[in-house]
Amino acid sequence: MGNCFSDVQGGKQAVGGVQRKPTAATTMTHNDAVDFFYRSQGFQQLFTQIELSLSAFNLCDRDITSKSDPMAVVYAKKIDGKLDELGRTEVVLNSLNPTWIEKVTVAFHFEIMQPLVFHVYDIDTKYYNVPVKTLKLEDQDFLGEATCVLSEIVTKQSRSLTLNLHGKSRHTGLRNLGVLTIHAEELVASRSAVEMILRCSYLDNKDLFSKSDPFLKVSRIVESGGSIPICKTEVVNNNLNPTWKPLCMSMQQFGSKENPLIIECFDFNSSGNHVLIGKLQKSVADLEKLHKGRSGASLTLTSHHGHEKVLKGQLFVDQFFEKEQYSFLDYISSGFELNFMVAVDFTASNGNPRNPDSLHYIDPSGRLNSYQKAIIDVGEVIQFYDSDKRFPAWGFGGRTSDGTISHCFNLNGSAGSFEAEGVEGIMTAYASALHNVALAGPTLFGQVINTAAQTAGQSLSYNSNKYFVLLIITDGVLTDLQETKDALVKASDLPLSILIVGVGGADFGQMEVLDADNGQRLESSTGRVATHDIVQFVSMRDVHGGRISVVQALLEELPGQFLTYMRRRDIKPRPLHVAQTSG
Amino acid sequence: MFSMASSTLEITVISGEDIRNNRKPVKKNAFAVIRTDSQPLCRTEMDKDGGSYPYWNEKHNVEIPQHARFITVEVQCKTSAGDKTLGMARIPVSDFVGGFVPQSYLHFLSYRLRNSNGERNGIINVSVKAKVPEYAASSCSSTATTIGVPFGKTPCYGGVVPGVPVGVPIMKQYYQG
16 A cells, blocks of 8 residues: 655645755665654545535425425534534425435545534525525524534434424423434545556756755645645655656545646755756646556756756656545444544552542532543543444543552442443543542552553454544553553554643653654664554643643544554455435 | 464555655656565555655465564665665554454554665555454354353354455445354
């Protein structure tokens, strides 16, 4: 399977200046980090567009002389409870069982819970010729309301959810106001991808005492005349006839196969002032023709006087193929699940739970402590992706009732089962454990990671549709950093991701080492290297003041990690057998 | 565990990262050799274009002795003086046999390579899958219908289709046994 390169952060590269030869170490660092970064990213999408189709059944008949003329309005419910309109359907005349044609498009963000509210109205006859966008809803008859979370729809095998309509105030909900069915479909463009192997020959040499170190940058031309970088290749050292590693681009990145792209070839300089060797403008369809014709296209340079000079250097497409890349939602809606697991730090550095300044203090007023907040924030998003909602929950660093310090004990206090029922079950087990377990120490991650890895590994014997997510919440500094690394490297071959939340004010430098965002692959004491990045770390205090919540920072990489695991093993979503409505 | 004189492994030597020769990046013709003890089991073709980031993606079926504890991967390149070993890594058999995953699980493994002086020299990426003998597969199938697998036995139904080589866009149907 090919690598995917994406560089949405690239800005306008400076061209010119003093030519400098990059040192081998700098180039190697660049290549190593770039390569692993791209492989870690997989086909990372910023978000996915979902189309909602609506239909209703048994609507309440509000008209005396004829049937209702229903229209549906879709809202996103904000945190403050306000409704933000996302779209409206057309009006269906004279029907109590409408199937609306107009779709409402919503951006799906895995890392946040997205509550939706649906209102159905009977449009008065005198507004028939008025565009629906200009209709005042307060002038229409309200027929019913329904609410759900977007992930509730997309996790259904049929991608459909049927909800009962009720009145605006729940008290008048005794009447049967009918049902609303919402069908979600991911826009098809996001599934297409193109993989190419690009090669150049006879590049101009830009280095005085050595050959160029070329790389390619591909940009999409936008309507305003500028260009947006899509991706770039790795740097090939000291080579005027380079062949780059496979380059992957999704339809979402280049728009359509006929869209013109700018392909620029640069000589890499560690100063960042890369020298342009040459460029050309081609669409993806043009590149396909080059591949089929086994021909090359000449690079050009624009001189100061505006003349375009055709260079000797040429671009070839050695390999070109299109493929349908299954998305995260394709897997989820075909029955794949995310299994949530929790591990809570019970070391003494948290402070006595009876003291108000303890990180484990249970406030009688109901205000959540940091541990409770992290569990709820992550759990309420991820619970929708688990059908049985039985979550393993462990503690570590505490002295259990038999007097021994345990670095992996069941939060529910049971010797056998470690599962809690739902997010509420985790919260109950946590509060109960605080009464039954004495805080001790030291802080060790190795055992809970190994236990989670064992659970993930054993699940493969029964089915392969489960991917595990372990949330570790800790206040302190690790004592077993190397054992933790060893456990993480071993676990990186399994369907498992690990989220670490730091609470309190300690120095979390070690956690940054475990989080591979810097491109440094984890290495075990025996020399084994992590297969891919499975760790994400966030400190509660770093995001406390910001607009991004803990859960967003933790979870946004999760679909990418899931897809890296699945695609590498060529595991595909299961074919849909029977389309069914459920809910 | 099955009583066999040897085990059959399906090893795919995928790629190397940042391979050097005397601290300079390798320009071309890197290849990999798989060994147990001192006996070579297989070797890849030379990667003529990949330089210090060779890409082979070659699948080999190899037999390893029952008692083997390590497999060794050496990355070499052809020089005027003959084949030179640039880096070596030892893969413990326990990394892909035993544990909690099914026996036929496809493992993707990466290891730090070290040169003859013990210095770090890049990374080797491989995938390994233990092949289950046919008679054992049938006996495991019969146990698949039993509720609760006996202690000590590793169930081996299920399994994963290995990855396809680059350049061959085969659309495979995922099958769960």
